[in-house]
Amino acid sequence: MKILRSFFDGISQIIGTFIASFKKPMATSISSFRGFIISLLVGLFVAIVAVGVQPFGISEFLNGSKTIYLIGFGIVAFVGMLIAKFVLPMVLSNFYNDQLWTVARQVVHLSATILVVGILIMAYSNYFNIVAFTFIDIIKAVAIAIIPITIITFIQQNLFHNKFSTTAENINSNLGSINPPNSKQLFPVMVFGEIGQKLSLIPNQLIYAETSKDSTDFYWQSLMGIEKTTVQTPLAQVEKELAAHPQFVRLHRKFVINMRGIHKVEGNARGYRLRIARTKHEIPVSWKFHKKLEQIGQ
Numbered sequence: 001m002k003i004l005r006s007f008f009d010g011i012s013q014i015i016g017t018f019i020a021s022f023k024k025p026m027a028t029s030i031s032s033f034r035g036f037i038i039s040l041l042v043g044l045f046v047a048i049v050a051v052g053v054q055p056f057g058i059s060e061f062l063n064g065s066k067t068i069y070l071i072g073f074g075i076v077a078f079v080g081m082l083i084a085k086f087v088l089p090m091v092l093s094n095f096y097n098d099q100l101w102t103v104a105r106q107v108v109h110l111s112a113t114i115l116v117v118g119i120l121i122m123a124y125s126n127y128f129n130i131v132a133f134t135f136i137d138i139i140k141a142v143a144i145a146i147i148p149i150t151i152i153t154f155i156q157q158n159l160f161h162n163k164f165s166t167t168a169e170n171i172n173s174n175l176g177s178i179n180p181p182n183s184k185q186l187f188p189v190m191v192f193g194e195i196g197q198k199l200s201l202i203p204n205q206l207i208y209a210e211t212s213k214d215s216t217d218f219y220w221q222s223l224m225g226i227e228k229t230t231v232q233t234p235l236a237q238v239e240k241e242l243a244a245h246p247q248f249v250r251l252h253r254k255f256v257i258n259m260r261g262i263h264k265v266e267g268n269a270r271g272y273r274l275r276i277a278r279t280k281h282e283i284p285v286s287w288k289f290h291k292k293l294e295q296i297g298q
Contacts, residue, residue, distance in 0.1 A: 022104035025270045026157050027287070030089045030096055030109070034287065039081030042117075047074020061130045069128055076124045080117035088112065099284060101270060103157050110149045114142050160269035167294060168267030178296065180247035180259045190241050192218065193231040203245045207261040207276060208283065211235040211254055219279070226279055249296065251289040259296065 029035040050058060050073040063069060088109075089096035095105065118138035125131045190206065192199045201220055210217045216238050218229045238256060242248040250256050251274070263277040272285040272293055285293055 021154070022102065022107070024103050024157055024161075025268045026101050026103045026106045026153070027160050027270050028096075028098050028101045028106065028109070030085055030098065032085075032287065035085035036082070039078055039085055042081050043074045043078025045074075046077035046121075047071050050074065056133075057131050069130060072124060072128075073121060076120045077117050080120040081113065083120075084109070084113035084116050088116075099270070103153055106153050106157075107146070107150050110153070111142055111146055114145050114149075115139075118142065157269045160271075161267075164267030164269065164271055166267070168265045168272060171265045171294065171296075175262060175265070178259060188245065190245070192216065192238065192241060193233050194237070197229075197231055199229050199231050203247060203258070204260065206248070206258055207279070208255055208257040208281075209238055211238060211256075219276075219281070221278070249292065251285045251293055252283060253286060255283050257283060265293070
């Protein structure tokens, strides 16, 4: 009985570990310039394969403008990728939250991408009588692709995690020696806001600013602790006011951060996150600013 119980406990532990691995954080290229480039490359690849290899009986398609029709497969694939990378995230915004992105969501997203691209290619091919595809063919393709998609996703997750966690440790080891240039002004005072409420701070008081469409939340150090003040001013005006103060950097489209306020850099497969000194706040670092953060930490 003990042996049987130990066996089932071991199986249960293996299953639990397997399920937990799908919850690991993962990077994504949705709604980004990187996603656009990937879409373009996929479209180009499909066009090259269609023209050069002519699989699935495409070689039997006879038409004076055959090459143009086959290039059309690449264009359709490109459009399908754009739908998966940009339209679906807008429609299913809760699911496509890049700060909650996991291995499981990546597998689902890639499977959905193949489904969308496959349906569009099927519609295109059937409409022009190139090759007769059925919806069952597309479902089979998705089912076959799930295993390699999952394997590739786990490999990517491991590579990204090792890269960003290791680099984050290196940056942290150099944080104490980071000495950003002083303000270019002799008596630096920053004033934010043009109409109504205004906020005046010296550079070392401001820890970071989070901007929305027309307003900005300023997190700053007062005698009482960390204060939050919302001012009706856009990001462009904030960056203009901070231009004379090199200690402030933009590492995300919504955040401007005081380098002296960075307590710790954390890295996982999603990229980098900044822990802010004297707060429990965490700020994500956009992929396009990764190199900038790495240069700061050198």
